[in-house]
Amino acid sequence: MSKSDPNAPKRLALIASKGTLDWAYPPFILASAAGAMGWEVGIFFTFYGLTLLKPKLSAAVTPLGNPAMPMKMPFGPEGFQNINWPIPQLIMANVPGFNALATTLMKQTFENKGVATVEELRQMCIDLDVRMIGCQMTMDVFGFKREDFIKECEIGGAATFLEYAADADVQLFI
Amino acid sequence: MDVIKEDQVLDCTGMLCPMPVVKTTKAMKELQSGQILKMIATDPGAPPDMEAWSRQTGNELLRSTTENGKFVFYLKKK
Numbered sequence: 369m370s371k372s373d374p375n376a377p378k379r380l381a382l383i384a385s386k387g388t389l390d391w392a393y394p395p396f397i398l399a400s401a402a403g404a405m406g407w408e409v410g411i412f413f414t415f416y417g418l419t420l421l422k423p424k425l426s427a428a429v430t431p432l433g434n435p436a437m438p439m440k441m442p443f444g445p446e447g448f449q450n451i452n453w454p455i456p457q458l459i460m461a462n463v464p465g466f467n468a469l470a471t472t473l474m475k476q477t478f479e480n481k482g483v484a485t486v487e488e489l490r491q492m493c494i495d496l497d498v499r500m501i502g503c504q505m506t507m508d509v510f511g512f513k514r515e516d517f518i519k520e521c522e523i524g525g526a527a528t529f530l531e532y533a534a535d536a537d538v539q540l541f542i
Numbered sequence: 543m544d545v546i547k548e549d550q551v552l553d554c555t556g557m558l559c560p561m562p563v564v565k566t567t568k569a570m571k572e573l574q575s576g577q578i579l580k581m582i583a584t585d586p587g588a589p590p591d592m593e594a595w596s597r598q599t600g601n602e603l604l605r606s607t608t609e610n611g612k613f614v615f616y617l618k619k620k
Contacts, residue, residue: 378598401560401591404567405598482556482585492564 379408381536387416389429394542396489403496412529414503421502421517425486428471432460442476494520501528546604546616548580555584562588563595573619581615588613
């Protein structure tokens with residue numbers, strides 16, 4: 369469907385280029401919200417974003433090189449939870465398992481606050497008929513196969529996405 | 543204020559964006575045209591989001607109010 373059809377729904381075209389937990393949220397939140405408003409939605413998963421199409425998601429987050437990330441605890445009294453721990457980057461880099469800890473803490477905080485998991489948001493997108501396109505070139509570069517990804521996605525290249533995005537009302541690179 | 547009689551209630555208490563919007567869409571699919579959904583939410587982002595959702599989907603937001611500290615929306619299916 370294209371914009372030459374006046375009755376066509378609005379269209380959102382997203383590029384998801386990052387595969388960490390913090391960056392996994394924006395494309396799935398925007399896509400599910402747009403789908404819920406009756407828009408057509410397509411997401412092109414490229415580079416590290418392609419890993420968001422794996423059946424089992426293992427998205428993690430790191431505060432290393434990510435100085436704006438709040439370092440907060442998801443348990444204890446409210447005043448304790450609101451403390452932003454000033455942990456120097458050099459210390460984070462030298463503590464084994466720090467990324468795993470940060471990932472666990474972020475997941476727990478999100479759950480406590482009532483944010484859906486990335487898996488739930490992706491399933492909502494599937495239920496809302498969001499079109500998901502995995503990048504063929506990224507697959508070739510990193511040695512992925514079609515069966516490494518969920519069956520609901522399709523595989524395509526830049527031209528596939530651009531043709532879809534050309535008729536979109538909103539296009540975002542994430 | 544007139545009393546609005548809802549046909550269905552959806553409780554989105556404790557859920558954050560985009561869950562209230564997505565759940566509302568799912569619930570509306572179960573209703574017939576003209577029927578009314580009462581949606582309850584606690585996310586402070588819900589009032590502006592439900593107005594936008596209403597404009598985008600064409601389902602009328604009959605009333606947006608608060609009851610017992612919660613946000614309450616009455617939505618009429620188009």
